[in-house]
Amino acid sequence: MNDRIHNFSAGPSALPTAVMQEMQEDLLSYRGSGMSVMEMSHRGDLFMGIIDEARTRIKRLYGLSDAYEVLFVHGGASLQFAMVPMNFIGEGQTAEYIETGTWSTKAIAEARIQNKGVRVAASSGDQDFTCIPEVKGLSAEAPFVHITTNNTVRGTQWHDLPDTGGVPLIADMSSDILSRPLDTRPFGMIYGGAQKNMGPSGTAVVILRKDMVEKIPHNLPTMLSYRTYVEKESMFNTPATFPIYAISLVTKWLEETVGGLAAMEAVNTRKAEALYALMDEDDFYCGTAAKESRSLMNATFRLRNRELEPLFIEKSLECGLAGLKGHKSVGGIRASIYNAVSEASVEALCTFMDDFRRTNR
Structure with a gap:
């Protein structure tokens, strides 16, 4: 595996x-x-x-x-x-x-x-x-x-x-x-x-x-x-x-x-909070949903410099992170963090996003 x-x-x-x-x-x-x-x-x-x-x-x-x-x-x-x-x-x-x-x-x-x-x-x-x-x-x-x-x-x-x-x-x-x-x-x-x-x-x-x-x-x-x-x-x-x-x-x-839906919700909340916290650290990443309406399942965002988005997708795939391109109707980036997406996967995504931000400021 x-x-x-x-x-x-x-x-x-x-x-x-x-x-x-x-x-x-x-x-x-x-x-x-x-x-x-x-x-x-x-x-x-x-x-x-x-x-x-x-x-x-x-x-x-x-x-x-x-x-x-x-x-x-x-x-x-x-x-x-x-x-x-x-x-x-x-x-x-x-x-x-x-x-x-x-x-x-x-x-x-x-x-x-x-x-x-x-x-x-x-x-x-x-x-x-x-x-x-x-x-x-x-x-x-x-x-x-x-x-x-x-x-x-x-x-x-x-x-x-x-x-x-x-x-x-x-x-x-x-x-x-x-x-x-x-x-x-x-x-x-x-x-x-x-x-x-x-x-x-x-x-x-x-x-x-x-x-x-x-x-x-x-x-x-x-x-x-x-x-x-x-x-x-x-x-x-x-x-x-x-x-x-x-x-x-x-x-x-x-x-x-997992232990039932309450336990699953707790995991999903931790995943989403980690990802949104990184996005909100500065304006390099810009969330597209109003904070009070943000999804625990699909985190959508743009890069402040939108010309960097194709590079973000390319480099993320090289790092083993797939499926991050936003929906064709709106573009941008989308991380779908459904039940089966592990906390380790979200941690890997956060690490990549942090590294990408430092490299491309």
């Missing part, structure tokens, strides 16, 4: 080394079965044990009651952008969306494509999405309020949830799911693509409150109705077996190695 580098990619992202080693050991013969997880029947006892374990561990990590279903849905988070309004905005209803950057903007667009009722209740677009906006005047008649809890492009994160007054909260949590404890009671639904904090790309986890199912119309295409995934326990057709297997291992790692 000596050729492993420090991976700060925004997604697909780093996986825990111990998880990948376990995958490697099981690759040709899962638990002595003589088959890989990629080869076995999705309806056989072995895989049914895997999907049940993934579902159970997610429920245990979040302390979910029996009022919630855990589903594995195709299409990543991007398909959920379309499925959420299709399933939950009824005739004559208007849902509330809070716009905080690229992915929430895409979610709004998918609802509008369907001519669904949408109101942008708050937006930080006038501040280039560098902060979480103040939210006021949410409608008590809305079928749901939609937010994106962490914004990978701009490096902002909700640290306090909006008060929806009892209206179900639906959240795209793709980039901070399972990174910290969560009071799930306000949520009608949580969803997230697997490829940032849970596993490889190929599936989305959907945590759905059971009373939301009653709102789903019966005339939707089968594979676009959450009712199908609930009634068939995510097994209506062949699920993404290997990503679900990876999720079962990552959640096992979170429970048994």
Whole structure:
């Protein structure tokens, strides 16, 4: 494993080394079965044990009651952008969306494509999405309020949830799911693509409150109705077996190695604080997100002398630090420090940044 580098990619992202080693050991013969997880029947006892374990561990990590279903849905988070309004905005209803950057903007667009009722209740677009906006005047008649809890492009994160007054909260949590404890009671639904904090790309986890199912119309295409995934326990057709297997291992790692979500949050906080402290020492590095909205998952910044940014990327890769180029829409630098990115990796990044600053003043 000596050729492993420090991976700060925004997604697909780093996986825990111990998880990948376990995958490697099981690759040709899962638990002595003589088959890989990629080869076995999705309806056989072995895989049914895997999907049940993934579902159970997610429920245990979040302390979910029996009022919630855990589903594995195709299409990543991007398909959920379309499925959420299709399933939950009824005739004559208007849902509330809070716009905080690229992915929430895409979610709004998918609802509008369907001519669904949408109101942008708050937006930080006038501040280039560098902060979480103040939210006021949410409608008590809305079928749901939609937010994106962490914004990978701009490096902002909700640290306090909006008060929806009892209206179900639906959240795209793709980039901070399972990174910290969560009071799930306000949520009608949580969803997230697997490829940032849970596993490889190929599936989305959907945590759905059971009373939301009653709102789903019966005339939707089968594979676009959450009712199908609930009634068939995510097994209506062949699920993404290997990503679900990876999720079962990552959640096992979170429970048994890390010690749960409170312990994971403590690690993530230390990583982010170390990186932001170095950035704030002077103006050589300039954080792009408002300090009160900074993400624990994606630290975004520019160099005061932007002409040095290509050199920063080049030299960082030479030092074994990968994935630091900012999103193509905004440029700059982005360090994605998801759960599996170790404190040692963040320390290596901080050391490089300090050395680069001294060398290039």
